[in-house]
Amino acid sequence: MTKHDSNQPAAEAPIIIATDVDKIYPNGCHALKAVSTTVARGEVVVILGPSGSGKSTFLRTLNQLEVINGGSILIDGVDMYSKGTNINQLREQVGMVFQNFNLFPHKTALENVMLAPLKVSGREPKEVEEHARDLMYKVGMDQRMQNYPSHLSGGQQQRVAIARALAMKPKIMLFDEPTSALDPEMVGEVLDVMKSLAAEGMTMVVVTHEMGFAREVADRVLFMEEGALLVEDNPDDFFDHPSHPRLKQFLSKIF
């Protein structure tokens, strides 16, 4: 049910087009080596790979938290690095969820969700609040809206963080290990929210170690190692018939 349905208009261009993306950190670390991929509208892509393989770095180039050193990235047809591009407007369309939630500790849960729409989009405060309350309901946090982040569990904080990203009405959602900082019993509640998002047709790029989630929800799985994108495959072939020897090695260590 959550799988991306393939009867979309064939002519529609991918919403993310990354071409030969290179990233070299100031300390000389070559974190991305000519990474090219595309993501279709409504597609859920999961990125796997060993620690330090460049998964986070790649994800962060997609909303320019990291500036790339070569190649190009198009978001919904807009070249991120062309002169006329307003990066703040572009980021409004690309929500991001972090491993450590990064909620604003001086704001209540509801205020966290409302802050950016109020200060950035210039929407009507009433409309923003209604939308924020709807989102809180959607992530199951409608009972704890007035709590400060320090009074919420990790799973609750992460669900608020998802609502906060959704409040900007993004076209794409990026998730960087959203469940890695959570106690095991809280992983499920966050994955459930992500699954329902995927079912609604949100375009998602997810870095995660949750193989179950990848199998069940992903339309495509990417495997990265040492800054290079080695494998792109549908989840069944990716897990059951791994082609690349490095991927076989990686999977054998996990299972």
Added chain:
Amino acid sequence: MHVNQKNWLWNGVFIAIILGLCASVYLAGKRIDYSWNWDRVVPFIINSDPLEIVAEVDGTLEFNEQGQPQIYPYDGGDPQLIDPTLALSLSEGDMVYAGDVLASIEQTRIGPLLEGLLVTIEISIISLLFAVVIGLMVGLMRVSVNPALRNLAITYIEVIRGTPLLVQIFIVYFFLGTVLELERFTAGVVALSVFTAAYVAEIIRAGIQSIPSGQMEAARSLGMSYPKAMIYVILPQAFKRTLPPMAGQFINLIKDSSLVSVIAITDLTKAGREVISGNFAPFEVWFTVALLYLVLTSALSWAIQRLERRLAASD
């Protein structure tokens, strides 16, 4: 129970030491054959001497047609009019000489020490406002990625922190003051705020840098510009963390303001010196001046502690 008893003991020790210190100060005062006279200090704080209305000319006291008392001078000049509401200590026809007391008004005025205290408060508050504004700007420049802004901020901070405030006050007063025709009070405010701002900038820089980088990333990923992220996300959090060092800096500012007395601003310290030069009660006056400073700084640190507690709501 056990702990409680120990605390009692140590509190007793504390009080004993304080009393001992007071006693030794007192005995030291005795030894140098100084006659303590705290009464003399009081009028310099609150002056309750009655205001005396004195005759300006030699003449006779009479009432004119409207019933207003007047002194008609012997030499036939203009009469000295007297406020009819005053309770005169003389009656009609009495002879008066210039300098005679005609009436006295009960009143309390603030003495020179309190006047000095008010000047100290005024110069501290004005300097504080400027120091915060300048310090915030320099602090933001300091964390900027733009090398020009960053290096300007570093230079400013290093130059100001590397030279004594007293020298800065002289430079501002004699050099800048002459070039820009500054009044001495303005010169004092400029020197104090520029000096304090350098420390405020460092406190703000440390505050901003103590906020985890994920906060800025989260704000930017939501489409906020850098200034908006600073204003709505970083600075409110940094502000809370900078309150304790900021309180210390503001207390320093109040104490540092005593140095402006060298350019003849009659602040609390200068007022103390002036009172002593006419009165010869140096010990009492200096202790009083110290106490007044202490009242000021404690009030400030109490206020900031209250603010801190209010801001702790989200912890």
